[in-house]
Amino acid sequence: MELARIGEIPGDGVNRPCLSPGDRTARRMLIAWANEIGAEISIDVAANLFVRRAGTDPDAAPVLTGSHMDSQPEGGRFDGIYGVIAGLEALAALHDAGIVTRRAIEVVAWTNEEGGRYAPGCMGSMSWSGYAPPTTWDDVRDADGIRYADALAEHLRLEADLPRRPLGGVPHAYLEAHIEQGPLLEAAGLDIGVVTGIQGSRWFSVTLSGASAHAGTAPVGMRRDAVQDMLRAVSALNELMHDPADILRFTVARIDVTPNTSNSVAGRVRFTIDCRHPDGAVLRAKGDAIRATVEAAVKTCDVLVEEHFDAAPVAFHPLVVETVAAAALADGASAMGLPSGAFHDAQFVVPLAPTGMVFVPSRDGISHNPAEYSSPEQLAAGTRVLVRSLVALAG
Ligand SMILES: [Zn+2]
Structure with missing residues (x-):
C-alpha cells in the first residue's frame, strides 16, 4: 500500500x-x-x-x-x-x-x-x-x-x-x-x-480495401463497402474460432475505418486480431486459417492479412x-x-x-x-x- x-x-x-x-x-x-x-x-x-x-x-x-x-x-x-x-x-x-x-x-x-x-x-x-x-x-x-x-x-x-x-x-x-x-x-x-x-499468442491485422462512395447516391448493390465486408469477415472468424470448451481466446478490438464519416461508404477497414491458446498445434491451425476464412467471407473488398506477433x-x-x-x-x-x-x-x-x-x-x-x-x-x-x-x- x-x-x-x-x-x-x-x-x-x-x-x-x-x-x-x-x-x-x-x-x-x-x-x-x-x-x-x-x-x-x-x-x-x-x-x-x-x-x-x-x-x-x-x-x-x-x-x-x-x-x-x-x-x-x-x-x-x-x-x-x-x-x-x-x-x-x-x-x-x-x-x-x-x-x-x-x-x-x-x-x-x-x-x-x-x-x-x-x-x-x-x-x-x-x-x-x-x-x-x-x-x-x-x-x-x-x-x-x-x-x-x-x-x-x-x-x-x-x-x-x-x-x-x-x-x-x-x-x-x-x-x-x-x-x-x-x-x-x-x-x-x-x-x-x-x-x-x-x-501462445498470435497477433494479426486484416485490411479490407473497397471504395469510398456517397451514402446518398451509391446504390447498395454497386458498393464496395468495407464495413459490411468486415462484418462478414468477423462473423466467419467467430465461427472459425468458436471453442465449446472456451479455452481459445479470440479478440477483435481495434477497428480503423476510412473515411470514418456517417454519410460516406467506408472504403477501407483495418482491424486487429489477438488469438491465444495453450496448445501450439491449435494456435497454429487457427491462425493459419485466418486468411482463407476472411477471403471466403468478403464479397467485394480486397483482403490483406498481416501477422505481427507469434509467440509459441x-x-x-x-x-x-x-x-x-x-x-x-x-x-x-x-x-x-x-x-x-x-x-x-x-x-x-x-x-x-x-x-x-x-x-x-x-x-x-x-x-x-x-x-x-x-x-x-x-x-x-x-x-x-x-x-x-x-x-x-x-x-
Ligand atoms: Zn504483471
Missing part, C-alpha cells in the same frame, strides 16, 4: 511508468527494506534490480524470484509489484526465522514488463535472458519523444551508486508470484493457482510446478493447476532454467484497471506458498 501511493491515480489505481521518477522512488523504497535485512543490492545494464540473500554454498546457482514494479498507465496496485514484494517478504521471513538455505535466493525487479511507456513489454527479462540484445529497443520513443536508450542511460546514471552486475545468468530455478488477472481462481473458490505454463506456448518445468503444488498442500491452501492467459517475464526465463509461477485470485478477474484487488489474506497465502517453494528449491 505504501508503494501504491507512488504514482497513485483516482479509484485506487497506479500509474508508474518504467524508468520514471516514480519507478526510481519505488525501487529506493524496496532497497531500503532490503537493507534492513542485510540483503545485497545490484543492478544490470538493462536496469533489472536484484536483491540477494546469500546461501551457504557460494558456488551453487541461486534461486530467482520476482516480477516487475512498473504499471499500466491506468493500472492497479498489485500487478507485478506483488511478486517483487512477496519475494522480499520471503527473504525477510527467512531472515527473521534464522533459516539458512544452501543456495542464495535473489529477488529481481525486471525493467519495463508492461510496455506502457515503451513497447513492447518485457524488455528487461528479454535482455537478461539473451532473447534479444539490450540495444534492440534503443530508438523506441515514449509519448514525449524520449528514446528508450536515453531514459535507460539517465536511470543508470541516477542509480550509479548501486553495485553493477553482469547481464544474464543461469539460476537453479525461477519462480514468479503474480495476481491471476483473470476470474478462474475466484470462481473456483480457491487460494492458489499452480501455473502450468503460458499460452511455453510449459513450465515439472520441478517448479510440483514444488509449488506441494508447497500449497503443505500450507493447507486449496489450489488448482491453470495456464496463464497473460504474458509474464517468466516466459523469457523458461529456456534458461526450470521456471514456474504462483497465482493468487483477482477480484472479479479485473486487472490493468484501478479496481484490481486481491485481499491481504489472499496475498499472504500466495506469499507463504512462495516462501515454502523457495526454501525447497534453495535447499
